[in-house]
Amino acid sequence: MQAIKTIQSTFVPLNIENVDTDQIIPARFLKGTTKDGFGKNLFRDWRYTNDDEQKPKANFVLNQTQYNGKILVAGKNFGCGSSREHAAWAISDAGFKVVISSFFADIFKSNALNNGLLPITVSENFLKEIFEQTNNATLTVDLEKQTICIDEIKKLETFEINSYKKTCLLNGYDDIDYLLGLKSEIEAFEKQYM
Amino acid sequence: MAKTLFDKIWDKHSVKEIDGGITILYIDKHLIHEVTSPQAFSGIENRGIPIFRPKQIVATADHNVPTINQHLPIKDELGKLQVDKLIENCKNHNIELYGLGHKYQGIVHVIGPELGITQPGMTIVCGDSHTSTHGAFGCIAFGIGTSEVEMVFATQCVMQSKPKTMRINVDGKLEEGVLSKDIVLYILSQISASGATGYAIEFAGSTICNLSMEARMTICNMSIEMGARCGLIAPDETTFEYIKGRQFAPANEAWKASLAKWKTLYSDVDSIFDKEIFIDAKDIMPMITYGTNPGMAMAINANIPTVESFDENDKAGFIKSLAYMGLQERQKILGQKIDYVFIGSCTNSRIEDLRLVANFVKGKKKSNNVEVWIVPGSKQVEQQAIEEGIDKIFIDAGFQLRQPGCSACLGMNEDKIPAGKYCISTSNRNFEGRQGAGARTLLASPLTAAVAAITGYVKDVREL
Ligand code: SF4
Numbered sequence: 001m002q003a004i005k006t007i008q009s010t011f012v013p014l015n016i017e018n019v020d021t022d023q024i025i026p027a028r029f030l031k032g033t034t035k036d037g038f039g040k041n042l043f044r045d046w047r048y049t050n051d052d053e054q055k056p057k058a059n060f061v062l063n064q065t066q067y068n069g070k071i072l073v074a075g076k077n078f079g080c081g082s083s084r085e086h087a088a089w090a091i092s093d094a095g096f097k098v099v100i101s102s103f104f105a106d107i108f109k110s111n112a113l114n115n116g117l118l119p120i121t122v123s124e125n126f127l128k129e130i131f132e133q134t135n136n137a138t139l140t141v142d143l144e145k146q147t148i149c150i151d152e153i154k155k156l157e158t159f160e161i162n163s164y165k166k167t168c169l170l171n172g173y174d175d176i177d178y179l180l181g182l183k184s185e186i187e188a189f190e191k192q193y194m
Numbered sequence: 195m196a197k198t199l200f201d202k203i204w205d206k207h208s209v210k211e212i213d214g215g216i217t218i219l220y221i222d223k224h225l226i227h228e229v230t231s232p233q234a235f236s237g238i239e240n241r242g243i244p245i246f247r248p249k250q251i252v253a254t255a256d257h258n259v260p261t262i263n264q265h266l267p268i269k270d271e272l273g274k275l276q277v278d279k280l281i282e283n284c285k286n287h288n289i290e291l292y293g294l295g296h297k298y299q300g301i302v303h304v305i306g307p308e309l310g311i312t313q314p315g316m317t318i319v320c321g322d323s324h325t326s327t328h329g330a331f332g333c334i335a336f337g338i339g340t341s342e343v344e345m346v347f348a349t350q351c352v353m354q355s356k357p358k359t360m361r362i363n364v365d366g367k368l369e370e371g372v373l374s375k376d377i378v379l380y381i382l383s384q385i386s387a388s389g390a391t392g393y394a395i396e397f398a399g400s401t402i403c404n405l406s407m408e409a410r411m412t413i414c415n416m417s418i419e420m421g422a423r424c425g426l427i428a429p430d431e432t433t434f435e436y437i438k439g440r441q442f443a444p445a446n447e448a449w450k451a452s453l454a455k456w457k458t459l460y461s462d463v464d465s466i467f468d469k470e471i472f473i474d475a476k477d478i479m480p481m482i483t484y485g486t487n488p489g490m491a492m493a494i495n496a497n498i499p500t501v502e503s504f505d506e507n508d509k510a511g512f513i514k515s516l517a518y519m520g521l522q523e524r525q526k527i528l529g530q531k532i533d534y535v536f537i538g539s540c541t542n543s544r545i546e547d548l549r550l551v552a553n554f555v556k557g558k559k560k561s562n563n564v565e566v567w568i569v570p571g572s573k574q575v576e577q578q579a580i581e582e583g584i585d586k587i588f589i590d591a592g593f594q595l596r597q598p599g600c601s602a603c604l605g606m607n608e609d610k611i612p613a614g615k616y617c618i619s620t621s622n623r624n625f626e627g628r629q630g631a632g633a634r635t636l637l638a639s640p641l642t643a644a645v646a647a648i649t650g651y652v653k654d655v656r657e658l
Binding site: 015016017018020022023026027028030031032033034035045050075076077080081082083084085086088103105106107110111114115124162163164165166167174175176178179180182183185186189190193 | 206207209210212213214215216218220229230232233236237241243246257258270272273275276279321322323337338339340341342344345348349350351353354355357387388391392421423487507508510511514604605606610613623625626627628631632
């Protein structure tokens with residue numbers, strides 16, 4: 001997993017609420033047996049007309065060249081629905097490092113964190129202000145300090161992140177390395193538990 | 195100190211707590227299927243580590259299997275690759291697989307309970323969000339992502355922050371024609387699709403206690419649709435009766451010992467929940483969804499709400515979803531013409547669901563304007579339907595009785611609803627494109643679905 005420290009980038013505004021993982025990556029594109037290549041089907045049905053023609057829909061943000069960057073900003077309750085980790089893989093594979101919303105669904109959040117994709121929960125107001133920025137505006141995320149800043153208007157907000165998860169992201173560790181280190185404790189637990 | 199049911203099970207499975215309030219939680223049963231496991235198998239293989247406790251894992255093929263001609267090779271190449279990978283992975287790692295052709299094959303959340311694998315007090319995970327279904331037996335059961343599947347492979351543990359607790363109490367007698375699916379859709383309509391995010395829900399109250407195990411599973415199944423981490427119901431005589439004698443249920447002395455343990459699984463009288471909700475059963479009508487998340491549900495005879503009735507922030511989402519559904523504000527949904535009826539999925543594809551539909555349908559014919567797919571949840575359900583003669587009732591009615599799998603619940607195989615068509619579905623999600631690109635899903639109970647199959651329209655069963 002790649003470490004994250006600070007990121008300054010333009011962003012893609014997806015001003016839609018309740019974006020479920022079926023939208024992020026529809027089930028019919030889950031047939032891969034590796035983690036790669038899901039980015040091309042990210043938001044497939046919002047991005048393209050039907051499967052055969054695959055014409056980009058001009059009114060969808062990911063098809064508008066003025067919007068780009070490593071940060072995806074979305075409306076509240078992002079990532080609800082199916083537990084498919086493919087959603088986090090697709091977002092990462094499309095080049096995003098950070099997703100911002102005012103509310104994340106539980107499983108999506110942990111899936112994102114497990115893949116070095118940083119989910120940042122901001123206040124409703126702050127989210128609104130991000131959406132009000134013009135397309136060249138940048139955001140700066142500082143994971144160490146747990147801050148996010150709208151650079152243009154120098155507006156700063158702190159965000160919460162679990163301290164263990166923060167250490168993992170800053171160092172590029174993953175949970176399995178950590179858990180494997182606890183193996184003898186887990187075996188001891190099993191003995192008293194069984 | 196008084197403890198909730200959730201806390202009792204959680205504490206018993208906590209190996210240790212680490213930084214940031216994260217618990218290392220020990221997992222009793224790990225269920226896997228073809229779609230969310232291949233990357234986890236490659237993960238541990240790349241690390242060069244074995245599967246820690248293969249005996250605690252059960253596998254099945256369900257998400258993208260065909261529902262016709264299951265004895266033939268799978269036509270879809272990518273789908274076949276996933277199923278073949280599962281067979282190969284289970285063989286290499288000594289994991290029990292109930293694959294295509296096996297008499298126990300079926301939707302993962304249907305087979306766990308029916309085989310007696312799911313038992314009170316357990317922690318159960320699966321790379322599928324509807325793992326919450328198993329909570330009906332008094333388990334902590336939740337969906338995990340593929341990285342976590344890999345963690346459980348490696349260590350039989352996951353790392354989780356402890357959710358808050360919520361109790362939803364439903365009391366009183368249900369009206370005629372109201373099923374457990376209506377209860378859960380009603381709760382969703384009240385608290386919204388994100389109303390329980392961050393919580394573990396316990397469903398309680400006299401109405402819940404009077405439900406059968408299968409009806410309870412329908413409710414716990416959809417707790418994830420409220421955003422909850424899991425949903426659970428305290429086990430009681432109904433639970434024990436259901437488990438007794440099943441394939442993997444404890445027997446003889448082990449049964450007695452288990453029973454003694456299971457009887458301690460309830461929330462203590464004085465236990466405190468972070469949130470508590472009270473619902474009167476008589477307020478619950480047969481329900482239906484009109485929008486593109488399961489919280490957009492209403493009584494079947496109600497009118498779709500107006501844009502005005504929504505908060506400023508929610509208006510755009512509401513308008514977008516009605517446009518997708520081809521419906522209007524204020525409109526009645528009663529009388530809406532239906533093109534497809536799907537009776538299946540881990541929410542409502544068990545034998546009681548099929549019996550109930552058969553009971554209504556017996557001697558009737560399907561409407562000409564609908565196509566009806568009945569997809570049993572498992573081989574065992576299918577077998578029982580045949581033994582009871584239910585299959586004939588469906589075939590005589592002009593329904594298609596398919597073979598077990600997830601099918602049109604998520605449209606991963608070829609069972610897709612065409613764009614623009616209306617489908618009454620007994621599944622759990624009405625998201626845009628869930629049943630196929632452009633498909634329009636109306637979630638309802640098996641009874642409401644059966645009524646639509648015969649009449650071709652959304653109708654209130656109480657008015658027939
Ligand atoms: S039936 Fe639907 S909800 Fe249930 S496991 Fe299959 S895809 Fe998931």
